[in-house]
Amino acid sequence: MLINVYAAVTPFVLALIVLEVAFCLKRKNGYYEFQDSVASLGTAFINQCVNVAVAIIWYPALGWLSSHGLFQVEANVWTGLALFLGRTRTSKRETGRRSSASPTPRQ
Numbered sequence: 001m002l003i004n005v006y007a008a009v010t011p012f013v014l015a016l017i018v019l020e021v022a023f024c025l026k027r028k029n030g031y032y033e034f035q036d037s038v039a040s041l042g043t044a045f046i047n048q049c050v051n052v053a054v055a056i057i058w059y060p061a062l063g064w065l066s067s068h069g070l071f072q073v074e075a076n077v078w079t080g081l082a083l084f085l086g087r088t089r090t091s092k093r094e095t096g097r098r099s100s101a102s103p104t105p106r107q
Contacts, residue, residue: 006048
């Protein structure tokens with residue numbers, strides 16, 4: 001049985017947030033403003049919603065591509081090493097190119 005880590009940790013995170021807010025209100029140290037806290041929680045909520053939406057869209061698409069692919073790559077140490085080395089060589093070659101969006105240095 002797989003355990004959803006986010007579902008397991010959420011109650012603890014929410015309890016720690018409540019404790020921290022209560023502690024700061026009691027000490028009146030002014031570390032947090034209400035607007036900032038709401039904005040951070042809203043951003044975290046939207047981030048999780050986007051993660052779920054991407055998973056709902058991409059997992060079936062990747063499953064379909066895996067079942068209808070032109071070839072299968074067997075999972076072992078040698079293919080993992082070859083794929084890793086192939087990507088490393090490509091990324092080194094790509095870093096040498098200058099993007100057209102980046103500004104050109106002045107002479």
